[in-house]
Amino acid sequence: NAGVTQTPKFQVLKTGQSMTLQCAQDMNHEYMSWYRQDPGMGLRLIHYSVGAGITDQGEVPNGYNVSRSTTEDFPLRLLSAAPSQTSVYFCASSYEGAWDTEAFFGQGTRLTVV
């Protein structure tokens, strides 16, 4: 039981490049979400999914796409990287919903856009 696994752990991109941050969980959780963490700020929700085939936007979705083709995987795509997207990204999952069950976080992906 690995929990929530994120890859890669570190990434450097040039402005305009695209990439996909991977997130996988082996706990059969329906709810998955992506956050970004910036210095001096709380984690902010980018996108979330309440089950396979269902995704929705969080509070900072611009510049990011997601899809949920399986229960296990929830990749985050950066369409055209910008320096403002330099951040640490966390994927989280929980059994039913964010409101009443424990959320488990991955180890994070530190992204630098130059």
Added chain:
Amino acid sequence: KNQVEQSPQSLIILEGKNCTLQCNYTVSPFSNLRWYKQDTGRGPVSLTIMTFSENTKSNGRYTATLDADTKQSSLHITASQLSDSASYICVVVGLGDYKLSFGAGTTVTVRA
């Protein structure tokens, strides 16, 4: 406007001493409040979850309190250890909400 405010932003304590971290929130209606510990370079890990009807909850040397009337919570660390050096994050969940509202965290440094 951030709905979860934490104080202090950072603190340094000597090993073996106690400390208390504060969290004020405006999220309403309220479902539950959580405290997470985040080690450097790692993801947040849950310490406690409290619903509006709970006043206190402990996890080893960590004790969280909640006053839902004043919308305040605290996290008390007893007999601190070097491994307690981390960021402690207060998270509030609205009733029936999909969204977790995160505080910016308090960075605790424990020195020998």
